[in-house]
Amino acid sequence: MEALLNTGSTIDEGRLAKGGSKYTDDYTKECAVCWMCAEDFTSLGCPEKVAVISRDRKYSVAVTPKVTEAMRTGQVFIPRSIWANVVVEPDTFSTGSPRYKGSPVFVEPTDDEILSAEEVVMKMYMGGK
Amino acid sequence: MVYKNIICPVCGGSCDDVQVNLDKENGTIDVQNACKMGNAKFQEVVSHHRLLKPTIRENGKVKDVSWDEALEMAADILVNAKKPFFFLGSETSCEAQEVGLHIAEYLGGMADSNATICHGPTVMGIQESGMVGATAGQAKNRADMIVYWGVNALESMPRHMSRYGVFPRGYWTKRGRFDRTMVTVDPRVTPTAAAADLHLQLNPNSDYELLSAMFTILNGKEPHPSVEEITGIPISVMKQTVEMMKESNFVAIYVGLGVSSSYGKHRNIEIALNFVKEMNNYTKCNIGALRGHCNVAGFNQLASYLYGYPFGLDFTKGYPRYNPGETTCVDLLREKDVDAAFVMSADLMDHIPADSAQYLADIPMICLDIAPCPSTTAADVVLPGVIDAMECDGTFYRLDNVPVYFEPFTDSPFSETKSNEDTLKQLFAKVKAKKEA
Numbered sequence: 001m002e003a004l005l006n007t008g009s010t011i012d013e014g015r016l017a018k019g020g021s022k023y024t025d026d027y028t029k030e031c032a033v034c035w036m037c038a039e040d041f042t043s044l045g046c047p048e049k050v051a052v053i054s055r056d057r058k059y060s061v062a063v064t065p066k067v068t069e070a071m072r073t074g075q076v077f078i079p080r081s082i083w084a085n086v087v088v089e090p091d092t093f094s095t096g097s098p099r100y101k102g103s104p105v106f107v108e109p110t111d112d113e114i115l116s117a118e119e120v121v122m123k124m125y126m127g128g129k
Numbered sequence: 130m131v132y133k134n135i136i137c138p139v140c141g142g143s144c145d146d147v148q149v150n151l152d153k154e155n156g157t158i159d160v161q162n163a164c165k166m167g168n169a170k171f172q173e174v175v176s177h178h179r180l181l182k183p184t185i186r187e188n189g190k191v192k193d194v195s196w197d198e199a200l201e202m203a204a205d206i207l208v209n210a211k212k213p214f215f216f217l218g219s220e221t222s223c224e225a226q227e228v229g230l231h232i233a234e235y236l237g238g239m240a241d242s243n244a245t246i247c248h249g250p251t252v253m254g255i256q257e258s259g260m261v262g263a264t265a266g267q268a269k270n271r272a273d274m275i276v277y278w279g280v281n282a283l284e285s286m287p288r289h290m291s292r293y294g295v296f297p298r299g300y301w302t303k304r305g306r307f308d309r310t311m312v313t314v315d316p317r318v319t320p321t322a323a324a325a326d327l328h329l330q331l332n333p334n335s336d337y338e339l340l341s342a343m344f345t346i347l348n349g350k351e352p353h354p355s356v357e358e359i360t361g362i363p364i365s366v367m368k369q370t371v372e373m374m375k376e377s378n379f380v381a382i383y384v385g386l387g388v389s390s391s392y393g394k395h396r397n398i399e400i401a402l403n404f405v406k407e408m409n410n411y412t413k414c415n416i417g418a419l420r421g422h423c424n425v426a427g428f429n430q431l432a433s434y435l436y437g438y439p440f441g442l443d444f445t446k447g448y449p450r451y452n453p454g455e456t457t458c459v460d461l462l463r464e465k466d467v468d469a470a471f472v473m474s475a476d477l478m479d480h481i482p483a484d485s486a487q488y489l490a491d492i493p494m495i496c497l498d499i500a501p502c503p504s505t506t507a508a509d510v511v512l513p514g515v516i517d518a519m520e521c522d523g524t525f526y527r528l529d530n531v532p533v534y535f536e537p538f539t540d541s542p543f544s545e546t547k548s549n550e551d552t553l554k555q556l557f558a559k560v561k562a563k564k565e566a
Contacts, residue, residue: 004333006317008386009285009421011165018139019169020178020500022479059483070318075333077317082479082503090482093394095253096245096441096457098482101279101391102334121478121503125490 001044003036003076005052005103007084017081022117031081032063032114034107037071047109052078054087055104061086061120062112076107082120132538137167138220138518140286141420141528142293147171149538164287173516174539178500180513181542196512196545200552203471203495203510204559210469210493212445213238214461218475219247219422221514221549222523222535223431226424228553229473230435232560233444239467240442241458242428243475248418250389252429252439253453254398261405263415265292265529268381270299271413274374276312278401279336279387280419281319286528289419290324294383301378310373314339315387329370332361334392339367340400346371347407380414389418420528422475424517427526462488470494474514474549478503497549514549515541521548 016027034050044050044065053060061083071077078084080100089099115123135147148161149171160171173179183199184191194202207213213236217229226242233240244252268275275294282289290296295311302308313325314336322328331339339360342352346368357363374380382405388397401416408414420426429439436442438451441458454460458477461467462485469492470477478486479502489507496508505511515521518535520542525533546552 006333008281008317011284011287014139014166014284014287015169017476018166020173020176020502021169022476022500022502054483072316072330075316080480085479085481085486086483088482090459090463090484092454092457092459094454095250095394096241096453096459097249097390097394098246098459099390099392100246101387117479117503118506121486121490121506124483125478125486125503126507 001040001107003040003074003105003107005084005087005105006075006077007080007088007100008077010079013079013081028114028116031079032083033066033078034063035066035068035071035077036107037069037073038067039073040076040107041065041067044107044109049110049112049114051108051110051112052076052087053106053108055089057106059086060112062110062114064114076105082117086120086124135538136518136525136533136535137163137170138423138516138525138535139167139170140423141426142286142288143423143525143527143533144288144292145533151539153539166287171519173499174519176500180499180501180505180511183513184511186509199510199512200556200559203512203556204563206469206493206495206509207232207236207471207560208563210238212467213469213471214458214467215240216458216470216472216475216477217242217428218473218477219243219425219428220517221424221474222517222525223424223427224523225473225549225553226428226431227435228550228557229471230432230442232553232557233442235557236560236564237444237447239444239456239461240432241440243422243425244428244440245457246459246480247386247422247425248389248420249440249453249457250395251384251398251418253395254389254402257395257399258402258406260402261409261415262417262529263381264531265527268415269293269297271301271379272381273302273308274310274312274377274380276314276380276382277321277325278314278382278384279391280383280385281315281317281321282383282419283320283324285385285421286419290321294381310377312370312373327370329362329366332359335360336388336391336397337393337400340397340404343367343371344400344404344407347404374408374414375411377412380408380412382414382416383419384416385419417529424525426528426530427524430526430530459485468492472504472508473497476502476504478507497552512552513543515543515546515552517549523548523550
């Protein structure tokens with residue numbers, strides 16, 4: 001499924017990030033989550049996990065889907081965090097700021113493991129070091 | 130002991146009414162008046178995960194070292210780099226940021242801050258068209274219409290609505306919420322949108338078109354009908370919103386990353402600012418950015434004051450240059466244009482796209498922070514941070530660019546440093562000694 005990715009604050013994301021709890025299960029449960037509408041969730045086959053994939057298919061991150069009436073079809077939301085930024089469009093349109101809002105992504109069912117924030121850094125950014 | 134009127138160092142709201150009861154003996158802290166985020170940050174003073182010892186990565190393994198060893202290694206990394214990059218984060222004082230900027234200038238490196246990946250495009254929009262601004266107090270006392278455009282204030286600056294925006298009783302808005310009309314513009318049904326009188330649920334990446342259509346309506350013309358399909362908002366609702374603004378006594382518009390970070394970027398802000406200027410032909414109207422990070426406005430002020438540019442500073446030629454898209458953090462890292470990084474009081478690794486983060490993990494990195502996070506994991510040198518407004522004094526700039534001086538209620542937990550400013554001054558001394566040796 002093609003979608004536009006919106007990222008942003010949630011109050012518990014802020015509470016956990018500001019409280020130095022980025023390496024806790026609570027943070028992963030709050031932020032490694034992809035909000036979508038029921039219609040999109042059904043069209044994906046009601047999966048337990050989804051992969052959010054960047055437009056160039058270079059990066060993919062496994063997260064838990066969350067069905068909510070806050071979203072419209074074709075739009076997904078991931079709380080502002082390392083999981084969201086794996087797939088955020090890096091082009092800044094000569095402003096310095098990437099597309100944290102409205103990045104085109106693909107969303108697909110997956111069996112991949114949902115990584116913790118520390119695992120994302122070590123496996124995806126540090127090459128497993 | 131109870132301390133009153135403490136400034137909260139979490140978001141740009143800089144709430145100045147926090148009450149703290151610190152029990153040093155039992156290692157507990159009780160916080161009143163702060164929001165969920167603020168309370169969590171105050172707990173860091175006594176938290177068990179606080180970074181208290183400097184570390185370095187040697188042969189792939191992380192080990193504790195003395196402050197002097199850590200500062201030596203940090204200075205070595207910076208001095209040996211051809212083009213060091215300084216990311217001077219917003220969760221610290223202007224005083225610390227100032228020392229960081231001076232080190233970047235001295236070494237002929239690059240300097241940037243959260244200001245870029247936060248409201249950088251907003252600042253660029255202001256450079257294009259100027260801004261009709263006001264302090265938060267003006268909006269509190271005068272505004273009878275509040276517009277949150279592309280911002281979920283309840284979750285990004287939780288006390289904004291109660292301190293400045295919607296609920297407080299102002300001089301000309303004595304009934305608080307009952308004297309104000311609240312509008313949100315957001316593609317999501319956020320808690321802020323749910324609390325609004327009118328929610329314009331526009332399609333993502335259509336802010337420019339919506340602003341443009343409202344501008345057209347304000348000028349007495351009919352927008353093209355296709356704008357309804359593009360934005361998802363009926364023209365009748367646009368007209369109603371413009372009329373509500375014109376009939377108000379004072380309109381305060383707060384923009385967030387929903388405007389400055391979606392497609393259109395600084396052009397979205399530019400047209401919003403022009404719309405506000407035009408609206409002042411009918412009523413008082415001002416616009417401001419809801420700045421999520423603590424002292425993010427401070428870096429813009431400081432860099433503009435010291436070097437003439439608000440962010441993305443390039444000192445490689447011996448004088449400051451500024452070219453967003455080339456000299457800015459995400460672009461520098463994505464294009465592999467720097468060869469060492471100093472990251473202070475911001476979890477940069479967490480906040481940038483994967484291409485940039487991967488390169489940041491590849492190059493030698495020094496990180497100054499208070500708690501374990503992705504940036505400290507990838508860093509080669511970690512310097513423990515002192516918590517501003519709790520353990521040392523200094524200056525923040527609030528969301529409306531008002532400077533706020535803060536005083537601590539406890540001391541730095543380190544005998545080696547009093548503040549992040551102090552740590553950077555020690556680092557600068559070592560850098561100078563090595564460079565001039």
